[in-house]
Amino acid sequence: MKAKLISRALVAVSLCVGSIVHAQDPLPSWNDTSTKKAIIDFVARVTKEGSPDFVKLEERIATFDNDGTLWAEKPIYFQFQFAIDRVKALAPQHPQWKKQKPFTYILAGDMKALLADGKSMMTLMAVSHTGMTTDEFNKIVKEWLHTAKHPKTGRLYTQMVYQPMLELLAYLRANGFTTFIVSGGGVEFMRCFAEQTYGIPPQQVVGSSSKMKYEIRDGKPVLLRLPEVQFIDDKQGKPIGIETFIGRRPIAAFGNSDGDQQMLEWTMAGSGARFVFIVHHDDAEREWAYDRKSDVGRLDKAWDEALAKGWIVVSMKDDWKTIFPQLSE
């Protein structure tokens, strides 16, 4: 116990040294623009004791949208791609799908028809995400994350994360923030990679969820995922998700689309120092360029509000030196 605690203190000391060494540039993948300055200025103000903007450790809550904010979302939300791949994998066991919508869309490769039809997507999500235990679901998702490749880049989906945002997460945590994901994505889907990819443990992931059922199977309890929605953590649902799961208003929040508008409003409406930004996908060369007309990650109303209220809009093209992390191999 004694040795363990002392070693923990030493870890704390060595972490400090690490932070001091890198203190020169905590955000190396961000260009030296006004956005980067604003981030560093905000963190300095809320962490400096005696500053009028000082915020106690326990109040330093930062929330991040996931799709389009922490990782990419084109050509389709990655969780939808998982659902499609899952249906393809299950198809041989369901010969009736050959004549049944929406499965016919998938088997014919007609993604446009599939995505245009909300009801189809719901059916697809139900088939791929429910009817199994939580343990079974997590295993399927993890297998997919370890093998499926992005159609454009050939990377694993977990390698489609934004390097500048990974640095922002680490920088905020080094300054005493607790970082949360608050996303429309499925909470259990995201937890399969959030800890390893973002350093965000399961209890700091807020997302949409299905109803579940507790059952004893062969003497062992399981949680069965049911094809019924429990909670949708998007748009107005985001402040509600924050209140229900976190129970404290963030002082910083980051998003990229209309789905994040209410989370940013809710964050900015608190008292004291506040910080939000919207990531604008304006880099067709290194990533994608889309906003007001996009089916995926539409940025329209939230952009207008950002312009009206002076919220920072991050230009991926101008503000980010690199987009995706360099791969070691």
Next chain:
Amino acid sequence: MKAKLISRALVAVSLCVGSIVHAQDPLPSWNDTSTKKAIIDFVARVTKEGSPDFVKLEERIATFDNDGTLWAEKPIYFQFQFAIDRVKALAPQHPQWKKQKPFTYILAGDMKALLADGKSMMTLMAVSHTGMTTDEFNKIVKEWLHTAKHPKTGRLYTQMVYQPMLELLAYLRANGFTTFIVSGGGVEFMRCFAEQTYGIPPQQVVGSSSKMKYEIRDGKPVLLRLPEVQFIDDKQGKPIGIETFIGRRPIAAFGNSDGDQQMLEWTMAGSGARFVFIVHHDDAEREWAYDRKSDVGRLDKAWDEALAKGWIVVSMKDDWKTIFPQLSE
């Protein structure tokens, strides 16, 4: 930044020294019985690196029921008492309540009739807990917690907590556990005192919740509490609440009634070292004595399962040296 980080490391070091000083008896309000030995033995096994039972820091999740486990629940659940007091406070503004059930029960002081009627309790909860913003609700609850006194002891309700359990919470945290409340009580009600009383921050409180609505009022966003249930975190709901909010199976869980049975089953069904106990209220002199026949905190089926499976049943009478914390004044 530099000074701050170094001072944080020093805090870590001084916390260590504190822990070492108290290492002699981390649970002074527990008698030296087999229960206390079992707690200390479990913590030693899961925290000792190299031990076959070693558990990584991030997996050291402990969940605690609240009513009857962390604080008392007699003569009625304290949140019900809050609802009743709230209705009394609101009554002058609602003259029609004089002739309307269930308000007539309260105004006549007929608690027996009120508690016997589930529908009445639901109406009462709706009137007292919804129809206001989250900020308004929190303010009302905090005022009540600062003023209302327990009818038997004359203590504030937050002084009706169990000293041995406060020590257990602190002991587990000192050993790297993250401590959660998982209770049938209202999540926002509990968050009004959990941080100050138990050292448990809002994001580590899991409970029952109402639906909410996000609205802009006078240009400012508010969350309105609606009279509709979102989630009931009791019995089968507890493992579901754990999965939805925490996303990780606890390795230790503590309860006192049939409402905790499934949480304990779920905890014990994981692999590796596990620890659960049930608090048995068997001390009529210092607290209350009740179990199989009680309306509040009934312990019947969970007791049978504890006996069958060898789960520890804590005797408040024999295992606890003190029940409530000593008051400083």
